[in-house]
Amino acid sequence: MSPSPRSPKAVPGGAWQALARPGFLRSPWPWRSVGYLLATGGSGLLLCLLLVLGAVVAGGLAMVLIGLPLLAALALVGLPYAALERRLLRLLPDRTPVESPHRTPDGPGLPAWLRTRYREQATWRELGCTALAALLLWPIDLTAVGCAVFVPLWLLATPVLLALDGEQVNVLKVWQIHDQPTALALALAGAVLFAALSYPLTAVAAGRATLVRRLTGRTEPDHRIGELVRSRARLVDAFEAERRRIERDLHDGAQQRLVALAMNLGLARLDAPTDSLLAGRLADAHREVGQVLAELRELINGIHPQVLADRGLPEAVADLADRSPVPVDLDFELPGRPPPAVEAAGYFAVAEALANLAKHSGANRARLTGRYADGRLGVEVSDDGRGGADPARGTGLTGLADRLAVVDGTLTVSSPPGGPTLLRLEIPCTLTDPSPPRSE
Template sequence: MDAELLRETRLQRHVRTPWRGAKLGLLGIPAMFVGLWLLTVFSMITSLIGVLLFPSAVTLLRNQADVYRDLIGRWTGVRIERPYLPEPEYEPGAHGVLKRFLVRFTDPATWRDCLWMLADPIVVLFTAALPALLIVYGLWGFALAAFAGGVIAGYGGGEWYGWVHVQPGYESDGGLLATTVVLGAVFTATGFAIGPKMMTVYARWGGLLLGPTRRSELALRVRHLTETRSEAVDASAAELRRIERDLHDGAQARLVAMGMSLGAIEHLLDKDPEKARILLAETRASSAKALHELRDLVRGIHPPVLADRGIGDAVKALALDHPLRVEVTADLPARPDAPVESAAYFAVSEILTNAAKHSGAARVWIDLRYEHGMLRITVTDDGRGGATLDGGTGLRGIERRVGTFDGVLALSSPPGGPTIVTLELPCALSSPKTSPS
């Protein structure tokens, strides 16, 4: 759900929703013309110009539909996924143009979007825009009672407001004036009262046409799994190369040196026991360093505290060794599966490293909790802000890491801070939480 929507109080939502509905109602005017343009291009489909214009008309249609999806998500919390089928790479030339036309023409989402653009200007009047219309009508009632009714009656005009007939003599009839004010108040209050409910109805209408069909859901799912599988394979290969490099450059080199030293010690035991004793001490120190490097390597693969105590205590241990002041709050009734814990741990570790390197922060707050089948981790720092997913800070890599588990990463980092990174990983809790000993 959008952060702005979460911060709204119930009263604020009732006040703001009617005007949001009015904006959606006004948006229906250009949307209708976009839908009509697609139908116009479709009518020329038997000619070359229709084939050439159709893909760009569909792009315009999809951009307009994306505006609706974004607004519905921000104002109702109902997230509507883009339903379009994956498109292949198009080769240049006439064959590529024809293939692009056929792919977009046969995508059911194209015609569902078109139906939305043509029908929404009517539907929105009876759903999202209805509260604003009621409020405006209620305000018109106040205007009639205050001055407009007298003006209309003075010029010999007449109109009905509800069941009140505005005609000559209206401005001097206290009963009619009072009834008009009451009706205006009822219409205005009703508009504010039903605003959120009407917006919810409108969001369901949006999900019906702007959301993915079963076919597109399966296609999008296949594409997502293909991408995450490829990313998981690449990440595993990179991790294996890192382990191999660390072993080769660290512990392996020390063990080879220890073997050579032991060979030298064997030859020196009888000839020069004192030098052999010095080499033996150096070999003992090398063995300790090799053991330390192997332990660091193991921690980099899967920290023992993570295996023994779970993600909550592992992140707390991570915070103790961090150069910034890090406060950790963990509310996990049980432990997630080990792969999810590992992905979450290393994601948090990378975010903390980014905060130390790039944010200029003094403090970091980490919140871990389990809600609605999701492991939710929020990392907030008081730094300068301005972080982006493409800013070279490794956040895109973290997004790919959690994406392997169908997780998502959300970033909020306005200039001046704070920076808030939120991770959500779907998972089940598999074992009871370890109690502190």
């Protein structure tokens, strides 16, 4: 598909490449540079005035603590201004478009958005760009346009101004011109000067645009990190889909065949003579098939429990709590269903936490809670055991943290010697379909 006329790729090369071409003066690049520097200089001047006013107001109100939120909000002033700068870069299009460096917040709502933005390096790079534009760059922009455009235009207008006045004209408030030949010479000098200054003017504009691209655009590490995140998400989804496929094949294939075999062996036992050698061998085979079937069901449950796929995370966690050797008080409610990868990670993390609790804690009772708030699934597992859980000692907590890290989750452990122990799991996600009702 061919690029649209407004696409950056519609213009061959960028300003730096245009400077090296023979037809530069006949191209639109000098005028693009003038428009770009006028826009950035004017917006920078306005930004400077607004920042000074905002700082004065916030500083005055800080005496009564009202201005503190305003001062904190000044750190985010770079976000809209950087977006404006990226839009102004369309006046100097390049082969590579400028993408926003910001990532999607972890969840809905203002708190999640603020948390994400304050933690991003891009926010502080854009704040630095905003400070440069407000304090340093706008005078350079306007000075460059004044020297490269308005001075030559003034010289070019000298004959017209002299004709209108009839006697004399002050050129640049320095020279007094009384005759038309001198005025025409100055006009010619203005034309030559405008052509000569178009090159440094475009270089200034291109240099400023390059700086803005580096400060407000997505950097190469950002591209690599973004691709790694997307690649990891694809791998997690593929792994989860493969695990579901294996679970389905075992459930619908091997398990059903073993069930049929067990039924046939049971019928054969009924037909065999009582207390015969054949009846004994059929009974042994029937028992072995039953054990294999039980082990296969445990294996299927370990790959991907059916209750998790059918009923959701709260019901699956309730099943884990029921099967735990340590009594568990359960308080787990979700207003919807997380993505399958998050559900699986949360389920197996809870399963591993309860297994570690039963093996190492010496607890008499445990408590398991789960909530969804601020775009994050939070699960807490606590017990009244001996404490002293340390991921460095290989108690399974390291593997649990690694499992959560696959879906950007975090693990927090509080386990002083003597107890109690508290494990908190947090996974950023967005809930989709409503959770099915808990079965009684």
